[in-house]
Amino acid sequence: MTHGSGQVRVYKFGGTSVGSAERMRGAARLVAGCPGTPVVVVSAVAGVTDRLEALRTLAEKGNEEGWRGELEAIRALHLEILADLTGEGSDASEAGARIEEQVGEIRTRLERVQDDPGEGSGGPWETVGHQVAALGEDLSTILLETALRQEGVGALRIDAREVVRTDWQNGRGIPRDEETYRRARAALTPLVEAGTVPVLQGYIGATEDGRTTTLGRGGSDFTAAMVGAALGAPEVTIWTDVDGIHTSDPRIVPGARLLPELGFEEAVELAYFGARVIHPAAAKHAAARNVSLRIRNSFAPDREGTLIRADRREGPSVAAIAHRGGVVLIKVRSRPLFMAHGFLARVFEVLSRHHVPVDLVATSHTSTGFTLDREEELDAVVGDLQELAEVTVRRGMATVTVVGSGLLGRPGTTGRIFRVLEDRSVHLISQASDMSVSFLVDEDEAPEAVRRLHEELIEQGGWE
Ligand code: ADP
Ligand code: ASP
Numbered sequence: 001m002t003h004g005s006g007q008v009r010v011y012k013f014g015g016t017s018v019g020s021a022e023r024m025r026g027a028a029r030l031v032a033g034c035p036g037t038p039v040v041v042v043s044a045v046a047g048v049t050d051r052l053e054a055l056r057t058l059a060e061k062g063n064e065e066g067w068r069g070e071l072e073a074i075r076a077l078h079l080e081i082l083a084d085l086t087g088e089g090s091d092a093s094e095a096g097a098r099i100e101e102q103v104g105e106i107r108t109r110l111e112r113v114q115d116d117p118g119e120g121s122g123g124p125w126e127t128v129g130h131q132v133a134a135l136g137e138d139l140s141t142i143l144l145e146t147a148l149r150q151e152g153v154g155a156l157r158i159d160a161r162e163v164v165r166t167d168w169q170n171g172r173g174i175p176r177d178e179e180t181y182r183r184a185r186a187a188l189t190p191l192v193e194a195g196t197v198p199v200l201q202g203y204i205g206a207t208e209d210g211r212t213t214t215l216g217r218g219g220s221d222f223t224a225a226m227v228g229a230a231l232g233a234p235e236v237t238i239w240t241d242v243d244g245i246h247t248s249d250p251r252i253v254p255g256a257r258l259l260p261e262l263g264f265e266e267a268v269e270l271a272y273f274g275a276r277v278i279h280p281a282a283a284k285h286a287a288a289r290n291v292s293l294r295i296r297n298s299f300a301p302d303r304e305g306t307l308i309r310a311d312r313r314e315g316p317s318v319a320a321i322a323h324r325g326g327v328v329l330i331k332v333r334s335r336p337l338f339m340a341h342g343f344l345a346r347v348f349e350v351l352s353r354h355h356v357p358v359d360l361v362a363t364s365h366t367s368t369g370f371t372l373d374r375e376e377e378l379d380a381v382v383g384d385l386q387e388l389a390e391v392t393v394r395r396g397m398a399t400v401t402v403v404g405s406g407l408l409g410r411p412g413t414t415g416r417i418f419r420v421l422e423d424r425s426v427h428l429i430s431q432a433s434d435m436s437v438s439f440l441v442d443e444d445e446a447p448e449a450v451r452r453l454h455e456e457l458i459e460q461g462g463w464e
């Protein structure tokens with residue numbers, strides 16, 4: 001199969017869509033049948049990024065037996081998939097050697113940092129942490145390239161570190177858009193024009209001085225959207241394990257319905273508040289560059305999925321409910337003599353100094369509550385806030401968000417929502433736009449709250 005004519009299509013495969021040799025073959029067949037000129041972006045094999053994060057923690061705690069065992073298991077998993085894909089052919093030995101090389105490199109880096117953890121505060125661990133996390137995509141791309149070649153597709157693995165240029169901000173890789181677009185065009189366009197299918201790791205990039213960075217969990221969607229935007233692809237297809245974006249997570253709400261079409265604003269809102277089927281930054285990027293995103297099920301590729309359209313202005317209104325766990329609530333109460341004047345500004349100055357994005361906020365005259373969705377900087381932030389005010393911290397929270405265009409303009413909506421939630425403890429309520437309203441509940445109560453809201457607001461109708 002040769003490609004090389006027609007419009008560029010970015011195909012992104014999530015972890016379950018490349019979770020075994022069989023799934024890799026399925027993904028390769030989808031690429032072979034792509035109606036345009038494909039560029040492929042791949043996640044790590046399902047479960048591998050979680051295991052690599054655990055491995056990193058073991059190493060950081062000095063559990064050498066633990067991390068070596070886990071690394072060996074990850075190595076074995078990929079070699080097994082490779083053997084399943086290729087039998088004993090020559091592809092197997094070449095790809096096998098590359099897998100060994102990648103794993104060996106991580107082993108050496110971990111040994112080195114373990115022997116000499118002292119340089120800088122947390123520096124070497126942070127650096128090696130990204131390298132470890134990136135191993136999943138480093139390996140899955142070798143496997144998918146092999147699977148594609150076996151399907152007769154002329155595929156070539158391109159290191160995403162050469163394409164996605166990021167800054168290093170507070171331990172995270174933040175892409176430089178224009179530079180990334182330029183690099184993507186320079187690296188990928190000649191291949192695409194020659195009919196070769198580039199295969200890139202999602203989720204990873206590099207700084208100018210060559211440090212590996214990762215883009216945050218679920219970041220492969222983000223890579224795909226950036227590549228699509230760079231190459232002017234009309235559409236980026238996100239191949240995953242559900243039929244598309246539903247009115248709620250179908251794994252939690254059995255009655256969730258597929259949304260065939262969605263506007264970008266709604267998609268960003270849903271993604272941001274926990275519908276992990278699409279990464280919020282992916283939707284934002286695609287929106288800015290007029291690239292449509294289509295979410296499709298690689299297990300049922302005959303279905304149409306969900307189209308997120310840049311130009312969707314009207315049409316039936318959408319309602320959906322998302323939730324996100326692992327949220328921390330911080331309450332800050334100004335001390336009596338510490339005047340309200342300028343208080344909020346000082347609170348937010350602390351957060352900005354630590355590069356901590358705030359999620360939900362609610363304020364009164366003397367106190368402010370807000371949520372954070374990560375704990376990395378928590379102790380430092382709380383320490384600084386305590387200089388200004390009394391601070392309380394509650395972990396184990398979840399946000400539940402109802403998203404819908406024109407949501408709160410509809411008479412009776414808030415009443416319906418509050419009736420559903422009346423017997424739960426709601427720790428904070430926040431409505432920042434006409435499109436969504438969020439509640440903070442205890443994490444273990446979130447799925448039930450989502451189910452009940454879904455039943456009341458969506459299954460019982462009244463939205464269309
Ligand atoms: P991938 O590995 O393909 O990137 P993810 O696990 O990141 O897949 O995202 C797909 C999952 O997102 C689904 O399996 C589903 O459980 C979850 N999900 C959460 N909210 C929604 C929603 N509103 N619609 C569809 N899926 C959702
Ligand atoms: N492998 C990464 C993760 O599990 C990135 C992704 O899958 O999008 O978060």
Ligand code: MG
Pocket residue numbers: 014218221276277278
């Ligand atoms: Mg994902």
